[in-house]
Each structure stands twice: as structure tokens, then as C-alpha cells.
Amino acid sequence: MTKIKFGTDGWRAIIADDFTVENVKRVSYATALWLKENFKDPSAVVGCDPRFAGPLFADTTARVLASQGVKVFRAENSFVSTPMISLGTVRKHASAGIIITASHNPPSYNGFKIKADFGGPAVPSDIEKVEARIPDTLELSLKSLIEYQKDGLIEYINLEDMYVAHVENNFDLETIRTCGLGWAYDGMYGAGQNVMRRLFPDITFLHCDANPGFDGQAPEPIQRNLTEFEDIIKLSEGEIASGLITDGDADRIGLYDQDGTFVDSHHILLLLIHYLYKVKKETGEVYSTFSCTSKIQKLCDVYGLNNTVTKIGFKYICDLIVNSGKPFLVGGEESGGIAAVGHIPERDGIWIGLIIWEFMAKTGRSLSDLVQEIYDIVGKFAVERYDLHVTEELKQQIINKSKTGVYSSFGNLKVVKTDDMDGFKFFFEDETWVMIRPSGTEPVLRVYAEAPTSADSFKILDMVKAVLLG
Numbered sequence: 001m002t003k004i005k006f007g008t009d010g011w012r013a014i015i016a017d018d019f020t021v022e023n024v025k026r027v028s029y030a031t032a033l034w035l036k037e038n039f040k041d042p043s044a045v046v047g048c049d050p051r052f053a054g055p056l057f058a059d060t061t062a063r064v065l066a067s068q069g070v071k072v073f074r075a076e077n078s079f080v081s082t083p084m085i086s087l088g089t090v091r092k093h094a095s096a097g098i099i100i101t102a103s104h105n106p107p108s109y110n111g112f113k114i115k116a117d118f119g120g121p122a123v124p125s126d127i128e129k130v131e132a133r134i135p136d137t138l139e140l141s142l143k144s145l146i147e148y149q150k151d152g153l154i155e156y157i158n159l160e161d162m163y164v165a166h167v168e169n170n171f172d173l174e175t176i177r178t179c180g181l182g183w184a185y186d187g188m189y190g191a192g193q194n195v196m197r198r199l200f201p202d203i204t205f206l207h208c209d210a211n212p213g214f215d216g217q218a219p220e221p222i223q224r225n226l227t228e229f230e231d232i233i234k235l236s237e238g239e240i241a242s243g244l245i246t247d248g249d250a251d252r253i254g255l256y257d258q259d260g261t262f263v264d265s266h267h268i269l270l271l272l273i274h275y276l277y278k279v280k281k282e283t284g285e286v287y288s289t290f291s292c293t294s295k296i297q298k299l300c301d302v303y304g305l306n307n308t309v310t311k312i313g314f315k316y317i318c319d320l321i322v323n324s325g326k327p328f329l330v331g332g333e334e335s336g337g338i339a340a341v342g343h344i345p346e347r348d349g350i351w352i353g354l355i356i357w358e359f360m361a362k363t364g365r366s367l368s369d370l371v372q373e374i375y376d377i378v379g380k381f382a383v384e385r386y387d388l389h390v391t392e393e394l395k396q397q398i399i400n401k402s403k404t405g406v407y408s409s410f411g412n413l414k415v416v417k418t419d420d421m422d423g424f425k426f427f428f429e430d431e432t433w434v435m436i437r438p439s440g441t442e443p444v445l446r447v448y449a450e451a452p453t454s455a456d457s458f459k460i461l462d463m464v465k466a467v468l469l470g
Helices: 021-038 054-067 082-091 124-132 146-150 159-170 175-176 193-199 227-235 266-280 295-304 314-323 349-363 367-378 392-403 454-470
Strands: 010-012 041-050 071-075 094-102 108-115 156-157 183-184 203-204 241-245 253-256 284-289 308-309 329-333 336-341 384-388 413-419 424-428 435-438 444-451
Touching: 021 054, 021 094, 021 124, 021 203, 041 054, 041 082, 054 071, 054 108, 054 146, 071 082, 071 094, 082 094, 108 124, 146 156, 159 193, 159 349, 175 349, 183 227, 193 203, 203 227, 227 241, 227 253, 241 384, 253 266, 253 295, 253 349, 266 295, 266 329, 266 336, 266 349, 266 367, 284 295, 284 349, 284 384, 295 308, 295 367, 308 314, 308 384, 314 329, 314 336, 336 349, 349 367, 384 435, 384 454, 392 424, 392 435, 392 444, 444 454
Parallel strands: 041 071, 041 094, 071 156, 183 203, 183 241, 284 308, 284 329
Antiparallel strands: 010 108, 094 108, 241 253, 329 336, 384 444, 413 424, 424 435, 435 444
């Protein structure tokens, strides 16, 4: 019997090892029990991303739910994104959404994400209830999909059409298409490719083919995974004004400017605040996780907006969006998961990318010019990160030293303030900082630093690394 445990965003495991049909049945059965206990007429939207065997696992999920009397809205599309599942959950007034995906994990993995009825990540307390109901073994007699469809327990819906219509109703696509700027999109063989081909058939595409193994690479939109796309933009010599990248299930974003310079999530968050508030005259709460740039607070102070810093994990942002009772503007995390006003309380790489493209198209400004506008307000900055692979013993020693105030300086950098909301953030006199956060699942310390330039940030990281490992 395999013990099944949900992580930060769903249950993930290696295909054919722990991620098997039998184990998917166990998780689906537990999900059905939870739905029946909490909803009068339980229903769920079910789909999968392009990973290997996704349709098999999604069909298995649908059949198990239907066997327990849960109405299933099964995506008729061969694959869908996580935001499509979340949007479909809201539009169909379903009790939950389920997508078979391992997001940005390596291709050997698949996973099982549960979305709440409000169209965002299910809250941890509900995930715990599902986990508690997973049986050690399960014997179920399942009917075919066609039989459940005849019984009215499975209904096929087109989530791609629904999502495309939602985008068309909320963006000035004509201006984006005809503004004279060249666009490019790297789908990383993931779930955003069909939607982007429908929305922008004439732009430059990369890795938008059927490839369940993602060509052997984890579909995570970080710079080291994007060298081929980066080269295409650089070789275009400015013909491509911006390149958008989304991950395996299309809820995370990466972005490039016309020079082939990677624009990270810290900068994207600031651009969103700037455009939505200053240009579009939207207002509302801003939510950012503990590892995000301090410049978010600085920009919010300039604009009179409230920024709430949360623990790391989009679930904390989603909780505030849904339950704070306050209007919402922008919320996001350093890893590329961002949400914005006018959409579901969910990370969505395509949606966020289109906001930035619309900003460029309507102003006629290059992405690097818009970033400079931000720098003119808050100052230039760069956030960099090291992942230090250390023994568990050394990791615990560093954590204890952080807790007890041993680190009053790192080299010639004097600590003037600390914050231990989620890890340990040490602030220095010149508004720079370093953050140390242990991984909860492996002997790794994630160390972040913010300074005016990348070189300065790496210099801080090297000084801190020398102290930690010395």
C-alpha cells in the first residue's frame, strides 16, 4: 500500500511507480467521499494536461466519481490547462475541479490537483479531509464512460471554447494583433499551446507540438530552460517585441523583452500594478509572497495601495482574494504564479501575459521601456537565488542559528532588521536583503538576495554562502 500525501499544490508522483491507475482510483474515491459529505448535489470538472497517459488517468477519475454519484463535467478536449479547469468549475457551478497534471515537474511525473468551487486552489483543510479518506485498498466495479454518460453522470464540455471566449471578452485582442509589434510564444509542449494558436495564429511559436515527454525537460519557465527561445528572440533583432512562456499546465509565466532579456515575476508584478492602477484606473488589494521584491511595497506606497505579504504559496494569496472581503488588484509569487483583477482567483500564465502585451500594444512602448518606467519610480533592482545542497544536519544548524540571532552580519553586511514569516529575511542598511528558507522535502537551502543589479545580488549571495557553509 502506497501512502498518498498531497504537497503544496496537489499529489504528484512518478508515473507507473506510485502514480498508477489503482492509486488514482483511491484518490478519486476519497475525493468523491469528501464531495458527497460537503455538497448537496456534488459535481466536478475533470481534465488533464498533455502529460503521458493524462486521458487514461482523467477518465479513471471521472468513472470513479460517477460511480459514487458525483456528476462529472469531463473536458472533451485532449488536454486543458489548470486555469481552464478552474474557470470551468466556476462557470458550471461545480463543487470542485480536478486536473491531472504535475505542472512544471519533470516528465516522469504526473499529478492530481483539486480546485475549489470558487475557481482557485482547494484550501489545506479540505485537502487534509481528502487525504484522511484515501483507503488503503479499493475494490470498485466501474461501468464504462458511455454508460455513465447515458446515466447522466458524465457530461462532456469544451473548456477550450469557454476559455477563449472569456479571453476575447476581457482583452482588446484586435489592438494586440494589429499594433505592429511582433509576438512569440513558447508553450514548452504544455497545455497553453492550442489556446494561443487560436488567439494568435500568426505569431512565432516554439514547442507547441504533441510531446508528452516534454523533450526530456521539466516544463518550467525559468531562464535556464529557455535558451532556444531566448536565441530566437535575439536573432530576430527586435522583430519580436516580447516572448511569452507558460509551464506544463499553463498557470505559470515567463517573459522576454525585445533584446532577449528575461523578465522575471518580480518585474511582472510591478508592471501589472503600474498598468492596472495607473493606466486602467483599477484599484484593490495587492498580495505578494515573502520571497518577492521589496519594490512591490515601495510602488504600492507611491500609489496609495495596500500590499499584504503572505507566506510562500499561492494558496495563501487565494485565501485573501476569496475571503478578505476587499476588492482585489494583483497577487503573485516569485515562482511565476500570478493572478489579477477581472479573472478567477487562480494563477494563469496566458492571462497575465496578455495583460502585459495589451499594456505594450496600447502604449506603443517596448517592454524594456516599461520596465524602465518602473525603475524610475522605485529604483533599479534584481532578485537572484541560490539553491544550496547541504546535509540535513547542516541545514538544521543554519536554521537554529537564524532563529537565535547568531547571524548579525554577513561579511561586511550588517543586519539591521529580520523577519521570520516564512524562512528568515535579513535586511541590510542599503535596502538590500537576503533570505534563507529551508526546503521542507529535501536537504536544500534556498537563498535569495535583492540588490540594485544582478551582480550585486550574486555578490551578496556569495558572501552569505561563505558564512553559512564556513
